[in-house]
Amino acid sequence: MQLTRRNMLALSGGAAAATALGLPAYASAAQDAIAAFTGGADLAEGAVTLTAPEIAENGNTVPIEVSAPGAASIMLLADGNPTPAVATFNFGPLSPSRGAATRVRLAGTQNVIAIAKMEDGTFQRASAEVKVTIGGCGG
Amino acid sequence: MISRRDFLQMGMAAAALYGGTQPWSRVAAQQSLTQDQLLQFDTFGNVSLIHITDIHAQLKPIFFREPSINLGVGGNKGAVPHVTGADFRKLYGIADGSPSHYALSSGDFSALAQAYGRVGGLDRVATVVNAIRADRPDALLLDGGDTWHGSYTCYHTQGQDMVDAMNVLRPDAMTFHWEFTLGSGRVAEHVENLPFAALGQNIFDAEWDEPAELFKPYQLFERGGTLVAVIGQAFPYMPIANPGWMFPEYSFGIRDENMQAMVDEVRAAGAEVVVCLSHNGFDVDKKMAGRVTGLDVILSGHTHDALPEPVLVGETIICPSGSNGKFVTRVDLDVRDGRMMGYRTKLIPIFSDVITPDATMAAEIDRIRAPFEAEMSEVIGQSDATLYRRGNFNGTWDDVICDALISERDAEIALSPGVRWGPSIVPGQDITREDIWNVTSMTYGEAYRTEMSGEFLKVILEDVADNIFNPDPYYQQGGDMVRTGGLGYTIDVSQPQGSRISNMTLLSTGEPIDPARNYVVAGWASVNEGTEGPQIWDVVENHIKKMGTVTVSENNSVEVIGV
Numbered sequence: 074m075q076l077t078r079r080n081m082l083a084l085s086g087g088a089a090a091a092t093a094l095g096l097p098a099y100a101s102a103a104q105d106a107i108a109a110f111t112g113g114a115d116l117a118e119g120a121v122t123l124t125a126p127e128i129a130e131n132g133n134t135v136p137i138e139v140s141a142p143g144a145a146s147i148m149l150l151a152d153g154n155p156t157p158a159v160a161t162f163n164f165g166p167l168s169p170s171r172g173a174a175t176r177v178r179l180a181g182t183q184n185v186i187a188i189a190k191m192e193d194g195t196f197q198r199a200s201a202e203v204k205v206t207i208g209g210c211g212g
Numbered sequence: 213m214i215s216r217r218d219f220l221q222m223g224m225a226a227a228a229l230y231g232g233t234q235p236w237s238r239v240a241a242q243q244s245l246t247q248d249q250l251l252q253f254d255t256f257g258n259v260s261l262i263h264i265t266d267i268h269a270q271l272k273p274i275f276f277r278e279p280s281i282n283l284g285v286g287g288n289k290g291a292v293p294h295v296t297g298a299d300f301r302k303l304y305g306i307a308d309g310s311p312s313h314y315a316l317s318s319g320d321f322s323a324l325a326q327a328y329g330r331v332g333g334l335d336r337v338a339t340v341v342n343a344i345r346a347d348r349p350d351a352l353l354l355d356g357g358d359t360w361h362g363s364y365t366c367y368h369t370q371g372q373d374m375v376d377a378m379n380v381l382r383p384d385a386m387t388f389h390w391e392f393t394l395g396s397g398r399v400a401e402h403v404e405n406l407p408f409a410a411l412g413q414n415i416f417d418a419e420w421d422e423p424a425e426l427f428k429p430y431q432l433f434e435r436g437g438t439l440v441a442v443i444g445q446a447f448p449y450m451p452i453a454n455p456g457w458m459f460p461e462y463s464f465g466i467r468d469e470n471m472q473a474m475v476d477e478v479r480a481a482g483a484e485v486v487v488c489l490s491h492n493g494f495d496v497d498k499k500m501a502g503r504v505t506g507l508d509v510i511l512s513g514h515t516h517d518a519l520p521e522p523v524l525v526g527e528t529i530i531c532p533s534g535s536n537g538k539f540v541t542r543v544d545l546d547v548r549d550g551r552m553m554g555y556r557t558k559l560i561p562i563f564s565d566v567i568t569p570d571a572t573m574a575a576e577i578d579r580i581r582a583p584f585e586a587e588m589s590e591v592i593g594q595s596d597a598t599l600y601r602r603g604n605f606n607g608t609w610d611d612v613i614c615d616a617l618i619s620e621r622d623a624e625i626a627l628s629p630g631v632r633w634g635p636s637i638v639p640g641q642d643i644t645r646e647d648i649w650n651v652t653s654m655t656y657g658e659a660y661r662t663e664m665s666g667e668f669l670k671v672i673l674e675d676v677a678d679n680i681f682n683p684d685p686y687y688q689q690g691g692d693m694v695r696t697g698g699l700g701y702t703i704d705v706s707q708p709q710g711s712r713i714s715n716m717t718l719l720s721t722g723e724p725i726d727p728a729r730n731y732v733v734a735g736w737a738s739v740n741e742g743t744e745g746p747q748i749w750d751v752v753e754n755h756i757k758k759m760g761t762v763t764v765s766e767n768n769s770v771e772v773i774g775v
Binding site: 126127128130136204 | 418448451452456463469675679684687689709
C-alpha cells in the first residue's frame, strides 16, 4: 500500500507531525494582538468562562465556547496558528448574553485565549490549552 | 449529619474487611480457597452496587498477568494504581504467594498460575452476581463498557455474543468505549434493543454539539428506600484513540462542566446518592472527582486497574474493577438523610476453579460459541514462555506480534498499539486461534506496510508518549506506549513532549536512527480510513505456525529514565 504523508498522520500509534513547530513567532503575534486590543491595560482573570476540549477530536474544527457576563466585546485568539486572530464578538447593551460559540481550526497543540473588554473598560482574560494529536492507542 | 471523620473511618473499616492477607501454600492454594470466602460480605447499609468493566468479550476463564511497570507521572507519581509487584503487595499487606498476590499483582506469575489456575469466565461472574442479589435483591449491576469487543465470537457476531450473554446477567446500566468500533450503525442496532440504560453524559452529537439522543446522561433508580442516580461517562477520547470515521456522528470529551450540571440536576430531582459509571481511566477519574462536586461513588474502568480498596478523593470513593472478567466489585452504601453516610466495598477476584459456574450462563456461552468452536480451538503452536501484554513499554505477546510483523511483512521496524486488553498464555500452553484473536481482534486490524523517515518515527514516539506521560491526567488517553519491534530507544518520562525520546536505534544493525533516512515499517490498528493489508491475526497465526513453539528473549530495547 502506498501512503501519502498526509495519510501517514493518522497511522495507529501515530501522531500529528509538525505540531509544536514555530509556536514562538505566532505566540508573539498573539501578544501583539492582545496589546492592540487592550492598549496595554492590565488583564484580570476570573470573569471569562472559556470552554474548550482538552484534546481536539479534529484539529480542523474545534468547538470553543466563551462567555463573560458584563462584557462589551470578547476577542478570541489561537496563539499557535499562523494567524492567531479567530474572532472578536461585540455585544450591545441589549445583548441578553455575553457569550459565543464557534469552531476553530488549530494548526497544532496551542493555547486558545479569550480577552474580554468589560463594560467598565477593564479587561479580563482566560486561556485553555488544546492538544492536537492524531496518535494514541486506546486501552 | 455525618462528619468527615466518621466518613473516613468507615473507609478504614472497609479496607480491613478485605481478606487478602492470609498466606497460602501453593500446593494447598485451590483447596483452601472457597467460594464462600470469596463471596463473604457483611451486608451493609441499604444500597448495593455491583460493578464489572472492560470484559473485552472474555466469556471463558483466562490467564491474566498484571503489569510490572505502570508509571505514574506528575501528581500521581508513586500513587496507586502506579504501584506494582512487591511494592503493591507491601502497600496493601498482601502476602507473597497468596491468592491476592496472584490476582492483583505481578511477580512469580507462571508458578502461581499453576497453583491458582484461570480467572474470570462470565458463568462464574454470574454466580457472584446472583449471590450478591440473593443478599440484596435490588442491587444495581453496572457495566463499565469495553464489553462488546475483543474475541473471535465478538468479531464474527459484531457484538451480538456479548449482548446476549450480558442480557442473561441483566445489568441495570452500561457505558461505552470499544463498542463504537463496531461502527455507529451497529452500535445503534444494539443500543435500541437493550433492556437496560445506555448512558454517557459526554456522548454528544458531533454536528450540533448537543447531547446525543440515543444515549441518556443518567438514570434514576429507586433502591433500598432511596433514589440512586447513575451518571454514565463514556471514554472521552474515542475519536482520537480509535478510528473516528467509524462513528462520525458522535463527539465525546471529558465535559466535566456537563457532568457537574448532571449531578446538580439529579440532586434536584431527589437523588440521595450519585454514582458515576465511568470509562475515563483511573487518573482522569481522580482529577474529575476533585473538580466535580457531589459525586459519591465513581466506578472506574478503562485503565484496567484493580485495587483491593477504594481511593478517596474528598468525599468521593473511586473503585476500579480490573478487566477481562477477572474481578467484580461489590459496593454497599448507607444512604440516609439525603446523603451517603458510609460504604463498604470488596473487590472479588473470579478464581474460575473455585467459583461454581452458573448453569444458565454456561449454557448461553456454549450456545454462543458452538458455531465457531472448531475454528477457534485449532491449535496453532505452543509457547514456552509467559505471553502477556500489560506494561507501559512492552509485553511478551507484543514482542511476538512485532516479530510477526517484521518477518511476515518484511519490515525493518514494527509498531504495535499499546492497548491493555488481551489475556495471557502460560508456559507450556497450546496457542489456539482463539488465543491469537483474544490479543488482536478488532474491526480495523489491517497490517499496513509503509516507509517512514527517522524523523517521523521520533514524532510518533513523542506524540504517543505524551498521551501516556503528560503530567495532567486530562491529556492522557489511558493506553500504554506504542510497542516497537526492531527499534530501541531511551525515554525520559519526566520531560515534556518533544524531549522524552532519545537514542533511537535500529536494532538489526545497532546504528542510530537517521532522521533523514526512510525505514520500512509494518504496523496494525491504524485509525486511518482505507488502511490496507492482511489482518493482524492472520499475520500472527502464520508466524506462530512457522515457529511451532514460541520463545521470547528478554526485551531490553527500551531504556526508561526520569522515573
